[in-house]
Amino acid sequence: HHEMRLQSFQPSLVTRSFRLRNEIVRVGLAETLCTYVMMVFGLGSVAQVVTGQGAFGHYISINLGFGLGVALGCHVGGKVSGAHMNAAVSFAMCVYGRLAWKMLPLYFLSQLLGSFLAAGSVYAVYYEAIHDYCGGNLTATGAKATAAIFATYPAPYLSLFGGFIDQVxxxxxxxxCLMALSDQKNKPAEAGSESTLVGLLVLLIGISLGSNSGYAINPTRDLGPRLFTAVAGWGLDVFRAGNGWWWVPVIAPMIGGVLGAGLYKLLVELHHPPRSENCAGPIKTLEETAQNTDTELRV
Amino acid sequence: HHEMRLQSFQPSLVTRSFRLRNEIVRVGLAETLCTYVMMVFGLGSVAQVVTGQGAFGHYISINLGFGLGVALGCHVGGKVSGAHMNAAVSFAMCVYGRLAWKMLPLYFLSQLLGSFLAAGSVYAVYYEAIHDYCGGNLTATGAKATAAIFATYPAPYLSLFGGFIDQVxxxxxxxxCLMALSDQKNKPAEAGSESTLVGLLVLLIGISLGSNSGYAINPTRDLGPRLFTAVAGWGLDVFRAGNGWWWVPVIAPMIGGVLGAGLYKLLVELHHPPRSENCAGPIKTLEETAQNTDTELRV
Amino acid sequence: HHEMRLQSFQPSLVTRSFRLRNEIVRVGLAETLCTYVMMVFGLGSVAQVVTGQGAFGHYISINLGFGLGVALGCHVGGKVSGAHMNAAVSFAMCVYGRLAWKMLPLYFLSQLLGSFLAAGSVYAVYYEAIHDYCGGNLTATGAKATAAIFATYPAPYLSLFGGFIDQVxxxxxxxxCLMALSDQKNKPAEAGSESTLVGLLVLLIGISLGSNSGYAINPTRDLGPRLFTAVAGWGLDVFRAGNGWWWVPVIAPMIGGVLGAGLYKLLVELHHPPRSENCAGPIKTLEETAQNTDTELRV
Amino acid sequence: HHEMRLQSFQPSLVTRSFRLRNEIVRVGLAETLCTYVMMVFGLGSVAQVVTGQGAFGHYISINLGFGLGVALGCHVGGKVSGAHMNAAVSFAMCVYGRLAWKMLPLYFLSQLLGSFLAAGSVYAVYYEAIHDYCGGNLTATGAKATAAIFATYPAPYLSLFGGFIDQVxxxxxxxxCLMALSDQKNKPAEAGSESTLVGLLVLLIGISLGSNSGYAINPTRDLGPRLFTAVAGWGLDVFRAGNGWWWVPVIAPMIGGVLGAGLYKLLVELHHPPRSENCAGPIKTLEETAQNTDTELRV
Incomplete structure (x- = not known):
């Protein structure tokens, strides 16, 4: 018994490296698959709306495609990888100490791979639809452009600076909002509703902050499919279009994510009382909350 | 031990004033941030629909923008401020004893500030879109009016009296409905679904009571962004338009909120049996409720 | 002590009649208010779509208006009246022993009153919109007919027989579906999600069984507002239109409700095993259910 | 006592065959009814959109009709049959050991019968609407084709090979995704939200993978209504149309279901650690998950 316990607390270097490699495979596969699922549903909805020309959904279908796609991706990656599906989320998690920095490359690569494969799958499934729509002429710009099925491109009026602000x-x-939804001392999403709420959040961003440049808000979601289109027939125009737009949804979300998470921490999380008063018991109802606020302030 | 307990029940004036100031900062920051979040999503959806001219969502996107925005705001303000995000809600809470009157100015100011800042942020993010849409001519009325992205304006057929009724x-x-959703002796929203249900309620009001004047139903939601447009280039027309419409969504909701909450109390809450029978245990199913009603009435 | 217990089990006639009268007021008020809330949101959404002429929502907004209206009505009537809001539901509950027959008139009258008052409120709020839309000419038929904002009318192609089948x-x-959602031995709606699921069910019926005659599926929902329009200016045409359509949504749903509930009982509820095996513990997941089925059948 | 226990563990052949026959009736009726419910709502939404010509919903209404129809079907079949409602689901459950092979014919026949009866019911309810729409000329192809209300047909551009890929x-x-939603060691749908999440999944597939051929993704959903149209007046064209399309949604989903479920098992389920660490307690929040990942990997 004693030896066994020793071994479990002091694993040999071999065991540790084996467990680490296993963990990397495990997390990497889950993160790749959940990103793949989210992106197949998201890109599929764009392909359907673009090639359907109004008969198979409108802009709101795309919002639902990405929103619900995120919700289902959350269940696929789930407790194995945490289902970030977004390099800006992984990066912010590292900055705020919720993910080890050494895991970041694994998350980046998994998300990039999942997005790339999803773009390939959607192209395969919609191959005939896309070629029927554009007459076989795969372009990044123009009336029958199809590159925007896969990666984001800015509106004609948008400057690079305006687009950078938009993505930040x-x-x-x-x-x-993700910080608020997971803040256990405030009013977090209940067990079982996290995935749906995160999905609604992404739906909401598409509804309210989507028209400037297609709400990438996710470096890997944008770069993976753009790389796919570059090699699958659209060529290097996918990097040239929109005044060389491609780097904006790669860089700006990394900055924006850290700023947004920090803002919530600065304005709300830092001010939670240190005592356990506020996080005891189940979530209070509107009435109790108000009365509680009332009571505390009358002291 | 004895001294410690004394101190905790009889804090010195200094301690009390310090705790109060802390509490004010804490609640004010949370209420400001949750109102900001709700308004960014709400106003963002209007900006997108207006400047997108049909390509990036329709009226129902705006209903979803405000509805889901309220749901997420509930998680941001959460247990810290109760996430009223609406001066008419805070006022009714004071009238019915769920919030101390001395807290009301803090809620008003926080909501006004959050709404003002959200209007500024949405203008910044959609700056190029708005100027591209209206040719740089910021107006409150006319075919390319853009002031309605930020504050509400009445339909052409609506009189001030009709609009007042509409907002009340x-x-x-x-x-x-908020009273019903938080009535612990009836069938309140379960822990974890309050925010979604409140969001669906706001979505529903937009779907059914929105076309007369844009369903402000919230003084601070309307006044903050109107003030922003007044200083940001639209000028004092934002107060003159619609026969001087601006004061209606400020005053009428305060009256309507108190009336609506009172109606629920008068017709339902007051009649709950004093004994704990009705609020014991988890929420009963339709079947049990019906059988229960049946049984009680057969006595 | 002994006397008190006796009294509580053998209340005098006076006490019993007092409690009954109180209970009638309590249930009647709650049923009236929840029906009112559901109908205000439902009829409001029709008024908005009709007078908005496409600018403020489409047919699906009406589906959402009634669906979410039902969900919120469930919270208003809640545990007090059970929130039937529909005479066909109350009637079926009586037929299958879940509501005392002597309560039926109370439910009918409350639902009729709530629907009538809701029609009046929606007319008041949309008075200027409706008169602007139809030029002040309130009609039940024709291009600018507005009676259909309040009660249902059949499609031009629909015979009375076809409409009767449609409503049944x-x-x-x-x-x-309501029977399934409340069947504790099968997979009922969980506590806290009943109202939303019932709302989604009504939304679904509007999406799939609505175009023939406007899916009244509810005698009181249809008759109350029709009576209102008859006295408020539309006249007796509201009873003559559609070949005297008015009685179909009053009679057919009573029959259909009993048939539908009976069908579920006959095909599913009757066959539940008498032992408590199947209803023990929390709801099983898809996997457990399938394995369970598998195991039992391999015995 | 001893005899009773013996009997319960060693039932006679007669008892066993009786219980089995009972179980078959019980499961068959529930699977038939839940498939019927799902299909009535799904096909009804198509009938409404097609015959309504834009006035009673658009493509997204059909997505909602099938999505919410599946959600409600889950409550009808519930714990009795598991509510597969789809031969490809039942087949995959058998392949992966969650359903006894000998039950498969029962599920197939029940699903086929439920779908066939639903098609008949929808045709009866929309009889006048369909004949008014197509002038009484029931066809599988052409501008006023109505066979697509009941079964799926490929887009004009789609080859049989492309359609096969689409359905796989x-x-x-x-x-x-169904595997992920029921994986108890990952992040499964919580009790009470399974039906809604499965419904959202079907809605999502309609939004993102529906335009090529109408997303049958279900052999019995497609074959039952196709058989109905063949005998109800559309004739054998329903089998000839689309280059003999009919067999694709029958065969391809069987293959696709097994592949998809296998992919989840291969990439995620197989790699769950054998110890109970990962599935203990309630679902962890985003924060805890990330920290957990972080901690484990720092070992």
């Missing part, structure tokens, strides 16, 4: 802001709102 | 009624329905 | 079938589907 | 892929995504 959208991702800041995403992370700000 | 819409806010009455809001507070009536 | 729609209400049968409603009650069949 | 769509059903693979369905089963992959």
């Amino acid at each position: 802001f959208g991702t800041a709102m995403l992370l700000l | 009624f819409g806010t009455a329905m809001l507070l009536l | 079938f729609g209400t049968a589907m409603l009650l069949l | 892929f769509g059903t693979a995504m369905l089963l992959l």
